[in-house]
Amino acid sequence: MxxxxxxxxxxxxxxxxxxxxxxxxxxxxxxxxxxxxxxxxGEAGRTFMEAAADFMQQYESVFAEEFAETRGTPPGEGRH
Known part of the structure; x- marks a missing residue:
């Protein structure tokens, strides 16, 4: 270029x-x-969003469990 x-x-x-x-x-x-x-x-924005989506996918169970506890839902019964 x-x-x-x-x-x-x-x-x-x-x-x-x-x-x-x-x-x-x-x-x-x-x-x-x-x-x-x-x-x-926006060029780097796409890369950031892809990395963020990958991060959320990898740690989805951790977040689901944490937020289930703060909402009063027993661990393991969070969103699947």
Whole structure:
């Protein structure tokens, strides 16, 4: 994919935060900004939702049991 240069002006605090966040994630500021835009436009949102659905499927029984106890339903008689 061809790259296009985009110049953006931000205040020093925002620039510092971008540098710090990128460094903490082990990536360039450029890549960090690209990822933020992708997330905002939904590309990463799909991946997140798939991971969240997988997590919920894996731990469904744990959540069902926990919420059954808080609702007063005996353990094991939660939603199946």
């Amino acid at each position: 061809a790259k296009t240069q985009l110049n953006v002006r931000v205040d020093e605090g925002t620039a510092r935060a971008a540098r710090e966040r990128a460094l903490a994630r082990g990536m360039s500021v450029n890549r960090y900004i690209e990822e933020l835009v992708r997330q905002d436009t």
